[in-house]
Amino acid sequence: NYFTQASDLGDQLQLRFLRNDDGNAVRIFNFDYVTINDGLLNMQDAPPAPSCFDNTGDEEGWAQIGDVTINEVTDDGDNGDGENDGALAVVSLSSGADEEQGAFYSFNCSMSTDEILQVESVLYNIRNSFVATDMQLYNSTDDLVVASTGRTVVPAQGTTPMSLSYVSQASDDGDELQLRFLRADDGNPVRSFSIDYATINGATLNMQVLTPPLNPECANGIDVEPDIPLSPVTAQEAAEAEKVYNTLSDTYLGIEIPDNFQDEMNQALSNYDNLNISIDGNEVNGEETTFSAAGSIVSAFAKHLKLIDSNDTAVAEKASNVVALVSQQFCRGTILLDGNAYAFEDFSRPTLYLKDYLSDSVKDQYGYVLDAQTRNFTGFWGDFQEGEEYNTDWMFNMGEQMVLYGTFRYPDNDEEKVRYMKAGQRYLERFLAFSDGTGDGLKPDGTGYHHWTAYDGYMYTFTTVINIVEAFSDTEFQIDTEAYYLLRNAIYAQKMFSNDAQIKALSLSGRNPQIRKVTTGKTELSKLAISGGKILGLATADPLLAGYYNRVWGNNPEFNTTTATPFEEGYIQFNHGHFGVYRKDNWVATMKGFSDNMWGSELYPAENRYGRYQSYGALEILYPGGIDQDENGFDAETWDWNYNPGATTIVLPWDELQGERSRIDEMQQKRFAGSLAFKNIGENKDVLKTNYGTYGLFAMDFQELENQGFGTVYGPNTHNATFTFKKSYFAFDDFIVSLGSGISNNDADNPTATTLYQRTADAQSGVTVNSSFYGMGENSFTGDRNNWLIDDYNTGFFVAKGSGDLKIRKGDQQTPNENEIDPTAYLDNEIGSYTRGYIDHGNEPSDAGYEYVVKPNATPSDMQAFGTEKPYIVLEKSSERHVVKHNEDGIWGFAFFGPSTDLDYEGGVLKGNGASCLVMYQEVDDKHILLSMTHPDLGFESRSNQPAVTKNIQLTLRNNWSLSRPNSQVSKVSETDSTSTFQFTVENALAVEVDLVKSKKVKKVHITPASKRLIEVGETYTFTGSATPTNATDVSLIWSSDDEAVVTVNQEGTVTGESKGNVTITCTDEGTGKFDTVHVVVVDYLAEGDTSDTSNESGLIIYPNPTPSSLTVQMKKHINSYTIYDYTGRARLSKSNLKTKEIVIQVDILEHGIYILQVTDKKGETRSEQFIKE
Incomplete structure (x- = not known):
């Protein structure tokens, strides 16, 4: 009951039911009816009060939260609001781990109590990494989040709808409201999200972006703390800094006007006008642009000022305006931070060569952008940790800019210019050092890493490095020889895994199968050879690189040498890339695998979509020339991705072969994949010293990994964990023995094949099988017999009986392009003519295997000879090991997939191994073997910077063997009467090669002189230890004294008298225990004429006794003369006037x-001793 008061007059009344307990959500209440003054209230919801939020959408738009940029998008998909109707991309410019990052929208109307607010939105993600967000309603007046979706994931290449409801409270009344989208993940700037649309109470918010204010820090330039102090410079150093700048300017801008330059300049002037640039004080305004678009303008203007008219003030002003516009748009956030700087390079590099045309304020604005892009000159200034990785993209795109920034910004300050040059020299030398794990940079086998594996496709970074090395040569800033050798190794490695046309194997092409050339060529090699000659102090270019260049491209007159190196032959192991290369007779064979920590192929949303099989144990033969018909016969537009040469694959339909997700780094479940070089030749060549041999082998253990990748899902998992195999390649002489075992899977619908070859064909193409020619069509040959064939590129294949049916085909094929996402869209693609040969293992193979030989440049008689008498023997092809012996050369090869004991091959030396490894040895003669071994597993974890794991592996050999010379990585750990066990320490999966000789045990140890020795306290004397037979192995002589208080002895046999007394000195062979002894007598200092007795009564010492030839005589007093008498008393030898304490008598x-x-002594006193003459 309530009685109204005077104060209530005219007021509105509400009836309210409020909770009055602990507020626990499990508690509820209902009311059945309500009356007032006996009138029954209706039980319907009251209509919501009108809200200004119902008609919102005309606000100013979206603004940034934190270090992000918001960009309008016009190519958005249809997520319920129509296609290409506009969206906003919210991109982080830096890591948001410690700050809020996102976007917000402020509403014009304020909140009222009990307003119902319903927000709907759709976010999408075009990146290859997921992003997590939190959509919030935020009371900006009270600084309070009033409603939130919580962390919501937007998957890679995916879309996520979001919704939020809120009823405003009394505390919100009159307060301002914002809608916010915040990052809710690790803040990594590789992640971003886009807002397709947002509505509140059905009203669509506008998708305009508020123009951010100009960041005042933009005017401050770079913010670095150089750790190299300024110091006085010489005139030569200052001149050399200018030389470096001018050399790089010539490299980038050129020294002659290009033929089409006027068209380039006209286009640049037109593009400049379209920017509608205006100047307002310090601010430069204009149309929004990009690094790349503006870069093309700046590049043309810089060339014009350098090559045509250096005094053209109009063009100089335009160039300055563009640099300022771009820098200020970056500072406003309308130009994004360019992650790996490919677009930024287009702008920043030509800007660098405008130092004489830009004001200090414009240079500082540019410097601010450069500082942001290089992450505060990362790696250039400050500390450096051994093994630290350096982003190869940054070196390629921004290395030059950091080196030259001092000259650019401080053209009149020689100390600053030289300081940056010195830092640039150090930066190069830091980059030219080994990085740990799968981090970017150089590796000990000569490969270069990017994307967490050996990736030649990104090693165009060497172009920038070589350009700077060239500019530094013949200056104070020239890199040191150690850094040069590592760079040379890397460039030489590229030349070794490609042919003379610079073509590399398909398996090394990463996600770009259409790009088959290595990333450095004629120009880079010429520059490096000349610079290398200077660094090495030679009168010529570096002979190693110059010799290669002269053969491939002809003599270069700048080299000062015309020597051309013959085609480099041998086997090079690249275990940092899971591959090996065998070079012979102008052909190059590449054997490639992968593991659980380094991928075998890289699939992107629109790149290499069908390339999963690139490294499934591939073996590709490259002949001289490119990839065209009659050279190497490859066309990425028509290639059948199921049949990569050498690979063992399940032949899948295109919709199953394509990557199931938008991003896949093809991994497998096993770690063992790599190669071994045998009979080292790199040491003599002074390049690739521990991984370049004469022969070699490759092996791979494989089990397919299911459910790989991330991003947009294009289909169900088609990887098959039951798919396994083990394979190996043994490179001997001019052929390669290929073995496979354990080939198994449960795919009943699709066949499994090991491809021999696939090459483009013409009308005359065909193959010869067992002496018969086959052209168009398909043919099959039973695996119950040996088969041989020669393909249309003259590669011979001998397929041994029991390997499976041999199948060949010549015909047209039409396939999806590597960039086609739709696996059914290939019917409009090109049609190519091909020949193909493979071994058919059938559907659902179980423990299948094969044995075949590849012989490039083969003739029919060559192949027939394999069927008559094979030059090799397969000793084992099992799940535990593959073992092959080359008969004529006596070379054995072992691919051990696990430990072994009691191996017993006829004539074999190797008895066991303690762990999986690769081994080759050659029987030089019956007393001498050369052995090489490695373990190809580096111990890496995927995407980790852990250093390579050192492996200690024991090999047991039959008979007694010893190292012919000491080796720090090899030691004998045990020996029996019939075996020797050695421990090999494998570092960085490189080869460990040793000479072993059959052991001869020590029979006897000898000390010379053999008779006892008289010395004074403090006196030293050196004995000599030896062993017989003189060719005994593993001799290790240890010296000891039985009383070190009297005499000490070191391990060189030198004794020192410590105190008076008698001791026994022993020399012992550590391995056999054989020993010899000698007595040493220590006496006090003796005065002249002292007749104190010594160890014998006469005071006279003679040795050896018996003696075959000479007699050493010692006496503490001076010896004046001696006479030797026989037992008849006849004098036989004599000598006088000696005056010495020691003589040797023959x-x-x-x-x-x-x-x-x-x-007789000088006083005439005599002493005598008896001796025996042997």
């Missing part, structure tokens, strides 16, 4: 028998 002229030596 007695070899005496007959065998007993003699008396009589010695």
Whole structure:
């Protein structure tokens, strides 16, 4: 009951039911009816009060939260609001781990109590990494989040609808409201999201972006703390800094006007006008542009000012305006941070060569952008940790800019210019060092890493490096020889895994199968050869690189040498890339695998969509020339992606072969994949010293990994964990033995095949099989017999009986392009003519295997000879190991997939191995073998910077063997009467190669002189230790004293008298325990004429006794003369006037028998000793 009061007059009344407990959500209440003054209230919801939010949408638009940029998008999909109707991309410019990042929209109307607010939105993600967001309603007046969706994931290449409801409270009344989207993940700037649309109470918010204010820090330039102090410079150093700048300017801008330059300049002037640039004080305004678009303008203007008219003030002003416009748009956030700087390079590099045309304020604005892009000159200034990775993209796109920034910004300050040059020299030398794990940079085998594996496709970074090395040469800033050798190794490695046309194997092409050339060529090699000659202090270019260049491209007169190196032959192991290369007779064979920590192929949303099989144990033969018909016969437009040469694959329909997700780094479940080089030749060549040999082998253990990748899902998982195999390649002489075992899977619908070859064909193409020619069509040959064939590129294949049916085909094929997402869209693609040959393992193979030989440049008689008498023997092809012996050369090869004991191959030396490894050895003769081994597993984890794991592996050999010379990575750990066990320490999966000789045990140890020795306290004397037979192996002599208080002895046999007394000195062979002894007598210092007795009664010492040839005589007093008498009393030898305490008497002229030596001192006193002449 309530009685109204005077104060209520005219007021409105509400009836309210409020909770009055703990507020727990499990509690509820209902009311059945309500009356007032006996009138029954209706039980319907009251209509919501009108809200200004119902008609919103005309606000100013969206603004940034934190270090982000918001960009309008016009190519958005249809997510319920129509296609290409506009969206906003919210991109982080830096890591948001410690700050809020996102976008907000402020509403014009304020909140009222009990307003119902319903927000709907759709976010999408075009990146290859997921992003997580939180959509919030935010009371900006009270700084309070009033409603939130919580962390919501937008998947890679995916779309996520979001919704939020809120009823405003009394505390919100009159407060301002914002809709916010915040990052809710690790803040990594590789992640971003886009807002397709947003509505509140059905009203669509506008998608305009508020123009951000100009960041005042933009005018401050770079913000670095150089750790190299300024110091006085010489005139030569200043001149050399200018030389470096001008050399790089010539490299980038050129020294002659290009033929089409006027068209380029006209286009640049037109594009400049379209920017509608205006100047307002310090601010430069104009149409929004990009690094790349503006870069093309700046590049043309810089060339014009350098090559045509250096005094053209109009063009100089335009160039300055563009640089300022771009820099300020970056500072406003309308130009994004360019992650790996490919677009930024287009703008920043030509700007660098406008130093004489830009004001300090414009240079500082540019410097601010450069500082942001290089992440505060990362790696250039400051500390450096051994093994630290350096982003190869940044080196390629921004290395030059950092080196030259001092000259650009401080053209009149020689100390600053030189300081940046010195830092640039250090930066290059840091980059030209080994990086750890799968981080970017150089590796010990000569490969270069990007995207967490060896990736030649990104090693165009060497172009920038070589350009700077060239500019630094012949200056104070020239890199040191160690850095040069590592760079040379990397460039030489590129030349070794490509042919002379610079073509590399398909398996090394990453996600770009259409790009088959290595990333450095004629120009880079010429520059490096000349610079290398200077760095090495030679009168010529570096002979190693110059010799290669002269053969491939002809003599370069700048080299000062015309020597052309013959085609480089041998086997190079690249275990940092899971591959090996065998070069012979102008052909190059590449053997490639992958593992659980380094991918074998890279699939992107629109690149290499069908390329999963690139590294499934591939073996590709490259002949001289390119990839065209009659050279190497490859066309990415018509290639059948199921049949890569050498690979063992399940032949899948296109909709199953394509990547199931938009991003896949093709991994497998096993770690063992790589190669071994044998009979080292790199040491003599002074390049690739520990991974370049004469012969070699490759092996791979494989089990397919299911459910790979991330991003947009294009189909169900088609990877098959039951798919396994083990395979190996043994490169001997001019052929390669290929073995496969354990080929299994449960795919009943699709066949499994090991491809021999696939090459483009013409009308005359065909193959010869077992002496018969086959052209168009398909043919099959039973695996119950040996088969041989020669394909239309003269590659011979001998397929041994029991390997499976041999199938060949010549015909047209039409396939999806590598960039086609729709696997059914290929019917309009080009049609290509091909020949193809493969071994058919059938559907659902179980423990299948094969043995075949590849012989490039083969003739029918060559292949027939394999069927008559194979030059090799397969000793084992099992799940545990593959073992092959080359008969003529006596070379054995072992691919051990696990440990082994009690191996027993006829004539074989190897008895066991303690872990999986690769081994090759050659029987040089019956007493000498050369052995090489490695473990190809580097111990890496995927996407990790952990250093390579050192492996200690034991090999047991039959018979007793010893190292012919010491090796720090090899030691003998045990020996029996019939075996020797050695431990090999494998570092960086490189080869460990040793010479072993059959052991000869020590029979006897000898000390010379053999008789006892008299020394004074403090005196030293050196004995000599030896062993017989003189060719005994593993001799290790250890010296010891039985009383070190009297005499000490070091391990060189030198004794020192410590105190008076008698001791026994022993020399022992550590391995056999054989020993010899000698007595040493220590006496006090003796005064002249002292007749104190010594260890014998006469005070006279003679040795050795018996003696075959000479007799050493010692006496503490001076010896004046001696006479030797035989037992008849006849004097046989004598000498006088000696005046010495020690003499050596040659007695070899005496007959065998007993003699008396009589010695007289200077006082005329005599002493005698008896000795035996042997």
